[in-house]
Amino acid sequence: MTSPLISVQTLQESLNEHVVIDVRFDLNKPEKGPQRYQKLHIAGAIYAHMDDVLASPITETSGRHPLPDAQHLMNWLGAHGITPDSSVVVYDDLQGAFAARLWWLLRWLGHEKVAVLDGGWQAWQDADGLMESIEPEYTPTTYQATPNDAMWLSTSAVSALLTKCDAVLVDVRAAERFRGEIEPLDPVAGHVPSAVNIPLTENTTSEGVFKSPEALRKLYEGVVKDKNTHICMCGSGITACQSILAMEVAGIEGALLYAGSWSEWIRDPQRPVATV
Numbered sequence: 001m002t003s004p005l006i007s008v009q010t011l012q013e014s015l016n017e018h019v020v021i022d023v024r025f026d027l028n029k030p031e032k033g034p035q036r037y038q039k040l041h042i043a044g045a046i047y048a049h050m051d052d053v054l055a056s057p058i059t060e061t062s063g064r065h066p067l068p069d070a071q072h073l074m075n076w077l078g079a080h081g082i083t084p085d086s087s088v089v090v091y092d093d094l095q096g097a098f099a100a101r102l103w104w105l106l107r108w109l110g111h112e113k114v115a116v117l118d119g120g121w122q123a124w125q126d127a128d129g130l131m132e133s134i135e136p137e138y139t140p141t142t143y144q145a146t147p148n149d150a151m152w153l154s155t156s157a158v159s160a161l162l163t164k165c166d167a168v169l170v171d172v173r174a175a176e177r178f179r180g181e182i183e184p185l186d187p188v189a190g191h192v193p194s195a196v197n198i199p200l201t202e203n204t205t206s207e208g209v210f211k212s213p214e215a216l217r218k219l220y221e222g223v224v225k226d227k228n229t230h231i232c233m234c235g236s237g238i239t240a241c242q243s244i245l246a247m248e249v250a251g252i253e254g255a256l257l258y259a260g261s262w263s264e265w266i267r268d269p270q271r272p273v274a275t276v
Contacts, residue, residue, distance in 0.1 A: 067105075234261050
């Protein structure tokens with residue numbers, strides 16, 4: 001795969017050539033994702049739970065979804081028959097907002113052949129793609145890789161970089177959350193001072209597919225232009241991955257993930273908070 005996206009048509013034509021992973025999830029109701037998978041999913045797909053597989057347990061200093069332990073993730077991948085050479089396609093039902101987390105994690109492990117299904121579950125249904133309710137069988141294997149920790153930043157690293165004029169922090173949460181008008185998930189509202197807001201919903205069309213590379217380039221170039229470092233954050237480090245993916249579609253590479261994001265930033269009341 002040369003693109004971080006794969007179309008429904010391409011996946012239909014090559015379904016047997018990929019490992020398909022369902023990453024549907026609901027932040028407010030974590031049980032909903034597995035229930036949706038059990039009811040119906042893309043034929044042959046396996047399910048990856050956000051809390052159990054794609055994140056580590058919360059600590060007193062972390063955000064809501066710390067990065068998973070790399071070995072734990074690799075054990076899960078191997079147990080489901082996935083190797084570093086597998087061609088993986090991930091999907092969700094929220095314009096890639098959750099699927100991009102696994103896309104990013106696999107890239108973190110150095111896994112090159114991974115793509116997000118453009119349009120996700122809705123587009124697959126609309127195209128009458130093959131669906132089933134049974135969990136597939138797989139042959140366990142061993143997955144070994146070395147994570148690239150240069151792809152993400154800690155809170156202290158973000159704080160240090162923001163003192164430099166060649167770094168920009170892109171907050172992908174909804175504008176009203178960024179402005180501090182509402183906060184449905186975290187105890188403090190607002191944003192990191194100097195951050196700029198480009199909601200992740202700007203990455204996709206009304207049909208739920210990603211905008212063209214040209215449109216995405218126009219969206220981001222004015223913000224990241226002339227910046228040596230561009231960083232994406234959200235509430236807990238999940239949906240920011242969708243904007244990193246969108247930047248890659250636009251040909252803007254090298255965006256870093258602020259893994260702890262807003263929910264970690266506000267753990268320390270001494271860290272500054274801005275509202276607009």
